[in-house]
Amino acid sequence: MSAPLVRGRWMTQTSELIQSLGPNDVARRDALTRLEELTQHASTFDHNGWYPRRIHADMLGALAAASGGEAAARLLLERAGQAVATRADDQFLRMALKVMSPALFVRSLPRLWGVEHQMKDAFVVDSCEPEKGRAVVHLARVEGYEHVGPVVAGWLRALLSDLGGAKVTVADNGWTLANPAPREVSFELTWSAAAVPVESQEEAEIREHITDGLLTLSEAQRDGYSSAPVLLLRGPTPLKVIFAWVNEMLILLAAEYEQGVAFRRQLGEKLVTVEQQRAAIRDLSTPIIEVWNGVLCLPVVGVIDTVRSVDMTTTLLRAIVEKDARYAIVDITGIEVMDTRTADHFVQMAKAVRLIGSRYALAGVSPEIAQTVVRMGVDLDELTTYRNLREALQAWIQKT
């Protein structure tokens, strides 16, 4: 059996709660430190994604440890569950809760839980007596899921209180701070009579079908409409017509989702190409030609920035070593701008070349560049310069 998974929202809501704790609380600091360890990938938690339950349990542990004592811990943990249940973006769930009767709610619990947690058959309804305003349910197989009891109690209470303004209580049994992960936790739910709608069998059925449709939509929304579940065409004819329309919309949404995914994938591929071409341009902007035995020429075209200057120097030095060159001529005939920084890059390059025992010269210094350099007051004394490549080369040939 694979590890049980939980929706990302349980993690994000819990970590938000920890961060919102009182600023002067020493315990909060400890919890925050642990949280940071746990959520090194927090930025990648997607509310609707699936993550190992273990991460959530660890966060709850940090939260429980941050509170002083069992009563306070219970309160905080319940708030963590409540925070998930009251998220405003679950609009279809909100709508479904508004029209559910308590009996429908209890019956839907395994489904509501299943949307949030991949733990098969975990929620079990033991008894439900709507007329008495009472139900008992239990969450099975939660061993190792520390502190889940109060969290689910808070979650249930928040969901239940959405049902037509009902007065509700939820009691969980089994959890203590000392024994945070019993094998199962049971909950007793009670609600006031006001929450129970007075209606005929026919009306109850319509309510049930609409609730069912809304829950299906809520499930579809959780998964970004990626694989749109289909509303079952049940109930009286008008409902079937509306549900068929909803299914059409779900198909359109799924198609849009697919298109979006396709575009994003292509975008990813294009970004890779852009990166590769950027690298290619970098390489191409440093062509090195052996113009004579032991003489390398590096023609420079365009604009020189620091990154390119470093690239050029690295390539040039590597070529000098590889070809055992004794002389490097940098031809700047094709350069676009010559300013202090650019001049500086060439001085640096000259120093590096000299350090590995080769000579260095700048060729292609035009009258304009010469004037600019003088005006800027750049000290080019350290550089040997020539009017063009030919003169640089000729000087070398005559010397050797």
Added chain:
Amino acid sequence: MTTKNQLDAFLKSALPTLRAIEGGDLSLHVTSDDPADKPLGALAASANALVEGLVQARQRTRRYQRELEEQIATIEKQRAAIRELSTPIIEVWTGVLCVPIVGVLDAERAADMTASLLRVIAQRKTPLTIIDVTGIENMETYATDHFLRMARAVRLLGAECVLSGVNANLAWTITEIGVDLADIRTHRTLREALQEYVRQQEAAAAGTAVGVLKR
């Protein structure tokens, strides 16, 4: 609370809107007399939420599409830059152009290269062009063909064109595929090609001046 009659009435009033939305008008809203905490009110609200969801999804898709188009434009621009950068033309000696070739040579690039080379030759009136193929590992038949065309085009302008940097591998390929390179002179290195040119110049100038090269 919601009877079948109410459901019928709701559908009757909402159906034209639903059909219009289905037909593509996403600006429409379904209305119900019931508030959202009644089944029919919730039904209407959910229909509107679905339409809203679809509108947002479409906007998102369009944004991705725009970003994608921007990247495609960037790729085009980069490609042009690469084309330009891959044909550096350097005047290594007075009257001598050197065209070092790196990477893959396809028909498009060869055409680009020839065009810019011819432009420079016409501009600077240089008598010799050396195509340096040191950076090429293997040459395919069609690539050899590109060089031949390039060389002939250069000659039409009244200039000379030679090949340098032919390594053993390349020489073997050329022989293998039986291309006739008889009308193009080849040299082992750029230096040799250049040296020969300088020597010729020297010979031509002999008796009138001291040559630049002390051999």
